[in-house]
Amino acid sequence: MTVPQRAPGGFPVVGIVGAGQLARMCAGPAAELGLTLSVLAEASDASAALVIPSAPVGAHSDVEAVLAFARECDVVTFDHEQVPADVLAALAQAGVAMHPTPEALVFAQDKLAMRKRLTALAIPCPRWVSARTPADVDAFGEDVGWPVVAKTPRGGYDGKGVRVVGSSAELADWLKRAAAEDSPLLLEEKVPFTRELAVLLARSPSGQAAAWPVVETVQTDSICTEVIAPAADLDPDLAARVTEAGLRIAGELGVTGVLAVELFELPGGEFVVNELAMRPHNSGHWSMDGAVTGQFEQHLRAVLDLPLGSPRPRHRWTVMGNILGGEHHDLFPAYRHVMARDPEIKAHLYGKGVRPGRKIGHVNVSGEDLADLRERARHAADYIEGVILE
Amino acid sequence: MTVPQRAPGGFPVVGIVGAGQLARMCAGPAAELGLTLSVLAEASDASAALVIPSAPVGAHSDVEAVLAFARECDVVTFDHEQVPADVLAALAQAGVAMHPTPEALVFAQDKLAMRKRLTALAIPCPRWVSARTPADVDAFGEDVGWPVVAKTPRGGYDGKGVRVVGSSAELADWLKRAAAEDSPLLLEEKVPFTRELAVLLARSPSGQAAAWPVVETVQTDSICTEVIAPAADLDPDLAARVTEAGLRIAGELGVTGVLAVELFELPGGEFVVNELAMRPHNSGHWSMDGAVTGQFEQHLRAVLDLPLGSPRPRHRWTVMGNILGGEHHDLFPAYRHVMARDPEIKAHLYGKGVRPGRKIGHVNVSGEDLADLRERARHAADYIEGVILE
Incomplete structure (x- = not known):
């Protein structure tokens, strides 16, 4: 087992089980804050393992591997919700500080448990x-x-x-x-929704919570392809009720770290909760460039029980466009066109091999003219994917 | 020699000779762009070596070590200007792509050569x-x-x-x-300057150049302690002349990558050039949070001859405050106070041990009220340093 190298000054080691793109995108903020990251990687060439020095290879379902990994960390968090209950129980038994806790995480792992709990809390559900x-x-x-x-x-x-x-x-x-x-x-x-929304927030073990503005998520073939932050023309009262529901869910379920609540907006100003995720989430990628505090920095602050950063948007609008794997494997040369066409595009690639439909990166772009930003985000994402329409 | 692990998709490896904080702060942008970094580190616990997986230890003055390092990289750039001429010559002889080139770098390494050349170009000098x-x-x-x-x-x-x-x-x-x-x-x-300014820009091998707004740098005991971006109350004509001088220096000297030109503002709307640096520079740290494209991303784009990103500020003002080593070694606990007092402070720590006067980190804060931002940046930096005045 590699021992993660600590920075001097009392800075802790944050362990992440799983080395996908969510763990990868914690690397920049962790370096900025002086923190050390360690990731338990599914493979030595996993997305996060390419950019984080401490990336021992081990399965998230292997109790011994996860325990050995966790022993070198001050706090453990998760790249995904697939860690089995027996592994979580063994970590808890060993006294490992984990965020989210197994008691909260179950509501992101088990959709029936989630529906029962949210219904008991009178949170609108289908x-x-x-x-x-x-x-x-x-x-x-x-x-x-x-x-x-x-x-x-x-x-x-x-x-x-x-x-x-x-x-x-x-x-x-x-x-x-x-x-x-x-x-x-x-x-x-099957609810007759008008569009899909998401509210993302972070909550710390001390109970501080901070929510980003409610966003619109656009799905294509059941995959999120675009996020508009904040959601356009959203009734302020609905935005407030959605945010309040998110904060209430985080508090009642004892969520620590980032929580994403995916929702359906219904005709008549109502909403229902669709899904929960207890980790940084695709609906929050816009915040990396578009908010004072991005979701990856915020997740690290939350799991360390540090005061949370401001979720204030830096710009009127930020649009995120997902880059999905297509036929085209040679991604880097597309930068020449994309960057020359639009010097304000922020590209985020995950270091992952291309497979059709796989999320391999995203772009963000911020500004004043929403229609223009949507066109620019879509063009850049398409071009990197290899979909050249002009 | 460790071989840096490439991401699939044709993404290149950028090598940086030296593993100080400037190399470290390239790590986040490199991960975002899908690039692989490799740093030739002065020690295994050097600032950048803590956050970059490929960090072989070797001296920047050791020809064989630098050549072996460079062989695994697609392009080589520098964390500092101390690489000796014989090492640069050996790299050039071996056909290594280097930015800046030795022909340009000499003007940042040798102040007499710089003065001769700038004077020949009729750039104002003392x-x-x-x-x-x-x-x-x-x-x-x-x-x-x-x-x-x-x-x-x-x-x-x-x-x-x-x-x-x-x-x-x-x-x-x-x-x-x-x-x-x-x-x-x-x-x-000894020129009777009214204040110190800096203009930072990037230039690519293809000749594209992009300049950030002219900033004011504040020195205390000859160490930069604060940067105000853009410089307050700067005569627009002077700003234009300073920027034009920076672009002309970059072009005439064939600079590739980031160039910092430090200047003295003189009474009567004139200026003289003080120093040149051919790498990301303390006067540009504000851009990490305050500009659409930060200097570390821009340096990577420039040395790869990618189109440059927009240097546009995201906010009216950004203030950078340097954190210098003092008596206080236990830096992390200060986060609790600093982050709670000001949720918009962006802290950047370098993973370096504390030594008196050593640059160990900086903070950025952006907004509308310059006096307020200066107070907040100074308070946060002081508090992390251990200077508690309230």
């Missing part, structure tokens, strides 16, 4: 049930109207965790697997 | 001569008036390269050493 049988599914569909949204509460089957179905027959395979595992499915009504 | 004898010194003092400023053209004697003297007798020791080394001293008139 109508939902847990379902074990075709009869459960049919009854719910009759009640809320077809189609309905079926979700595996934890992870997914064959890489998929969400399915929109028009009858219980279309869920026969999932119901069989759910029965075999004695683990019910989550069914939700 | 009156100056090269001096070998007491008679040379006395003649110059009689001509321009005492005291005069004496400088060792390269490096310094006993760690000091500048002395203000009221007679040739006060330079007897330096003149003896200069004679022994057959290397004259540089004498300059």
Whole structure:
């Protein structure tokens, strides 16, 4: 096990389980703050392992590997929500400081637990049930109207965790697997949303919380492709209620670190919560360039129980465009065009190999004219992806 | 020799000779752009070596070490100007792409060469001569008036390269050493400046150049302690002439990468050039948070001959306050106070041990009220240093 090299001056070591792009994007802020990062990497060429000196290779599901890793860190946090309960329990047993805690993290790991808890808190959710049988599914569909949204509460089957179905027959395979595992499915009504919003905030163990402005997230084929910060033409009252819901969720669930609450905006000024993530989140990438405190710096401050930084936007608008893997593998040469066309584009690449649909980077651009910014972000992301339309 | 691990996608490796804070502050921007950095580190715990995975230890004066290091990089640049001419020549001989080139760098390494060249270009300089004898010194003092400023053209004697003297007798020791080394001293008139300014710009091998706004630098005991960006109440015509001089110096000297031109503002709207630095510079640290493109990102773009980013300020004012080592070694606990008092302070620590007067970090803060920003930057820097006045 590599021992992370501490900076003099009492600066701590923050361990991150998982070395994806979220861990990678902590590297810049950690260096600025004088902190040392250590990442438990899935592979020696993982995204974060390319830029962080202390990156021992080990599986997040390997109790011994995670324990050995954690022993060299002052606090442990997570690149993703896949760390199994037995590993979290072993860390807790060993007295490891973890943020978020297992007690909070379960609500990001288990969608049924999340729905039960948010409903108990009277946070607006889509109508939902847990379902074990075709009869459960049919009854719910009759009640809320077809189609309905079926979700595996934890992870997914064959890489998929969400399915929109028009009858219980279309869920026969999932119901069989759910029965075999004695683990019910989550069914939700398919809400007639007008757009998707997200509120991102950070909360520290001391209980301080700070929320960034509510953003609009644009999905293409179920993948986030664009974020507009703040959400345009958002009713200030709705923005306030959404932010209040986010802060309440963070407080009631005892979240520490960054929390992302994904929401659907409904006609009539209402909203429902869609998903929770307890880590820096795609909906907050705009903040790296667009806010006084970016989400990666804020996550580090929160897990260290430092006072939080200002989430104030630096500009009227910031637009984030995701770069997804396509056919084109040779990304670097695109910089020549993208940077020459738009000297204000901020490119963020993750050091990941190209696979179709994989998130490999994003761009941010800030300014006054939203339509112009959206065009520029889209053009730059497309061009790096290899989609050249002009 | 460690081989730096490249990211897929054609992203290059940028090598930096020297692992001080300037190399360290390239780490965040490099990770964002998907680039790989490699630093030739003076020690395994050097500032940049703490945050960059590829940091082989070797001396910048060791030809073989530098050549072996450079072989694994696509382009080589420098953390400081101390690389000796024979090492630079060996790199050039080996076909290593270097920015700045040795032909340009000499004007940042040798103050006499700089004065000769700038004078030939009719760039305003203090009156100056090269001096070998007491008679040379006395003649110059009689001509321009005492005291005069004496400088060792390269490096310094006993760690000091500048002395203000009221007679040739006060330079007897330096003149003896200069004679022994057959290397004259540089004498300059002591100009009656009203304040110190700096213009920072970047120039690419293709010849594109971009300048940040002219800043004011505040020195305390000959160490830069504060930078105000842009310089307050600066005559726009003077700002334009200063910027034009910077661009002309960069072009005529063939500078590639970031160039800092330090200047004295004189009564009557004139200026003279004080010093040149061909690398990211303390006078540009404000740009990390205060400009669309920070100097470290820009330096990487320039040495890779990528199109340059916009140097546009994000805010009306940004104030940078240097953190200098004092008596206080335990820096991290100060964050609790500094961050709680001012959620907009951006702290940058260098991972360096505290030694009195050593630059160990800086803070940036941006906004509308310059007096307020100066107070906040000074308070935060003082508090981290351990100077608690309230």
